[in-house]
């Protein structure tokens with residue numbers, strides 16, 4: 001690592017500790033030449049997750065899209081912004097712990113539904129009706145009955 005002050009090539013790590021977010025390592029370094037100190041952060045390189053859509057096209061995973069779907073489902077429901085944020089975090093944890101580089105959009109939908117179900121029944125049915133594309137009122141009511149039982 002080059003010294004940012006004098007450009008000297010030899011710098012040494014004098015201290016390493018986890019950064020506040022615990023997802024990176026903070027290193028204090030000192031330049032062997034000018035003896036000035038600076039800090040670097042080491043992070044795990046994140047591999048972009050690709051979403052396989054219904055038409056088999058791929059697009060990069062986008063948290064805001066999951067959030068938007070959940071927000072729509074929770075419109076005028078007694079669900080706080082914090083609960084929605086927690087739900088999306090839980091969904092992400094599950095998606096990323098699978099460890100695959102690609103995931104079907106329908107698999108994400110199923111995970112969201114599972115989490116919504118325990119949060120708010122109406123939001124769940126709304127989300128499910130969009131996601132599963134209920135063909136008619138009776139299949140919608142069947143799903144609603146299942147939740148309400």
Ligand SMILES: [Zn+2]
Pocket residue numbers: 003004005006007008031032033034035036
């Ligand atoms: Zn230096």
